Amino acid sequence: MDGVTGGFRDGSADDGLFSLPATKPAPGAVHLPGHLDRAAQRELLDACRAWARPPAGLRTVRMPGGGKMTARQVCLGRHWYPYGYARTAVDGDGAPVKPFPEWPGEWARRAVERAYGEPCTAGYDIALVNFCGEGARMGMHRDADERSDAPVVSFSLGDTCVFRFGNTAGRGRPWTDVGLRSGDAFVFGGPSRLAHHGVPRVRAGTAPPVLGLRGRVGVTVRER
Ligand SMILES: O=C(O)CCC(=O)C(=O)O
Numbered sequence: 224m225d226g227v228t229g230g231f232r233d234g235s236a237d238d239g240l241f242s243l244p245a246t247k248p249a250p251g252a253v254h255l256p257g258h259l260d261r262a263a264q265r266e267l268l269d270a271c272r273a274w275a276r277p278p279a280g281l282r283t284v285r286m287p288g289g290g291k292m293t294a295r296q297v298c299l300g301r302h303w304y305p306y307g308y309a310r311t312a313v314d315g316d317g318a319p320v321k322p323f324p325e326w327p328g329e330w331a332r333r334a335v336e337r338a339y340g341e342p343c344t345a346g347y348d349i350a351l352v353n354f355c356g357e358g359a360r361m362g363m364h365r366d367a368d369e370r371s372d373a374p375v376v377s378f379s380l381g382d383t384c385v386f387r388f389g390n391t392a393g394r395g396r397p398w399t400d401v402g403l404r405s406g407d408a409f410v411f412g413g414p415s416r417l418a419h420h421g422v423p424r425v426r427a428g429t430a431p432p433v434l435g436l437r438g439r440v441g442v443t444v445r446e447r
């Protein structure tokens with residue numbers, strides 16, 4: 224058993240919009256289960272499939288220590304590399320990064336408004352799309368390369384993952400393991416904006432069959 228908050232529910236059920244309660248694993252961190260309905264999930268996944276194509280498409284990220292990230296990534300708006308943002312895929316094919324369309328920013332603002340119950344005017348302009356195939360994971364890290372303190376919004380598609388949400392002091396405990404299912408949103412801002420987080424596990428085969436996706440896609444929307 225993983226120590227997953229609230230347990231895992233049947234990934235084949237379509238719970239519809241807003242049917243499950245939001246939870247707050249840390250101050251400023253809000254999990255919104257079932258935030259995107261199936262139609263929105265398909266729309267976002269179709270867009271991710273297009274964004275993943277070259278030029279400046281899905282790539283393997285090499286870390287300065289010599290390791291490789293097991294999640295593969297494509298960026299919109301600005302290209303993230305360890306550790307900064309560039310206008311071109313500096314550690315990929317060198318092509319200009321694809322533009323960040325207005326709509327994922329609008330989706331992110333809506334998620335923040337629902338999470339915090341107040342208007343959000345953040346000028347979202349970057350998305351990092353991470354694809355976790357078989358066995359991929361993401362180590363504990365902070366999203367610290369943005370100048371803005373606007374909340375980060377993560378949208379989940381495909382297989383359910385364990386999202387480990389920790390603290391600002393370091394990579395270790397205390398943390399809370401949250402099961403993120405396809406369609407969930409997770410907002411972290413305010414005192415949790417620079418909290419460590421990671422994806423220690425993806426549960427293979429739990430994606431909604433209608434998406435036709437093997438693995439998990441996480442889309443994080445940020446303001447530079
Ligand atoms: O996939 C997610 O939900 C989070 C990904 C993440 O932490 C990141 O892109 O920095």
Ligand SMILES: [Fe+2]
Pocket residue numbers: 364365366420
């Ligand atoms: Fe992150």
